[in-house]
Amino acid sequence: MARVFLGMGANLSPDINIPAGIKRLSETVNIAAVSPCYESEAVGFTGPAFINLVIEAHTRMSVAELNRCLKQIETEFGREPDAKKYSDRALDIDILVVDELSGDIDGITLPRIDVWRYAFVLRPLLDIWPNGVCPKNKTPLRDYWPHVADQPLQEVTLEGVETTSSF
Numbered sequence: 001m002a003r004v005f006l007g008m009g010a011n012l013s014p015d016i017n018i019p020a021g022i023k024r025l026s027e028t029v030n031i032a033a034v035s036p037c038y039e040s041e042a043v044g045f046t047g048p049a050f051i052n053l054v055i056e057a058h059t060r061m062s063v064a065e066l067n068r069c070l071k072q073i074e075t076e077f078g079r080e081p082d083a084k085k086y087s088d089r090a091l092d093i094d095i096l097v098v099d100e101l102s103g104d105i106d107g108i109t110l111p112r113i114d115v116w117r118y119a120f121v122l123r124p125l126l127d128i129w130p131n132g133v134c135p136k137n138k139t140p141l142r143d144y145w146p147h148v149a150d151q152p153l154q155e156v157t158l159e160g161v162e163t164t165s166s167f
Helices: 014-025 063-076 119-128 141-148
Strands: 002-010 030-034 037-040 050-059 092-098 103-105 108-110 154-156
Touching: 002 014, 002 119, 014 030, 014 050, 014 063, 037 119, 050 119, 063 092, 063 108, 092 108, 092 119, 119 141
Parallel strands: none
Antiparallel strands: 002 050, 002 092, 030 050, 037 050, 037 154, 103 108
């Protein structure tokens, strides 16, 4: 079974869509851990703040199958298939890391570059995988934190989101 880390976020009714998204995701994969939630400003456009978190899950699906399932869940939450990259989201789910995979896997670049680019991805990932190592260059993920530590981020609590840890 593959160990995967998924980034989840929303800026449209996140108090409703994040808990519902986790519940829906649990019908597709085995959720092992859920990070705390973090609020951050929208990136690449002007819009409401996002709530983001990271989920550790286990699945037997290939990367392509998992990606199709995640896109289907996003569609169920109202995402248009041709939605602009930087736009409001009722639910956004991205594959961040899958086991030790690195490079282009089934059309998905792993690990996702957002891991070391954005605090709203790296902070919750470190919360549930503090000793994580980047599959691409074998660098401890915590070594990337100084590069994004100045990005505004606020931990928030969402009713219906139970934070768990796998370590």
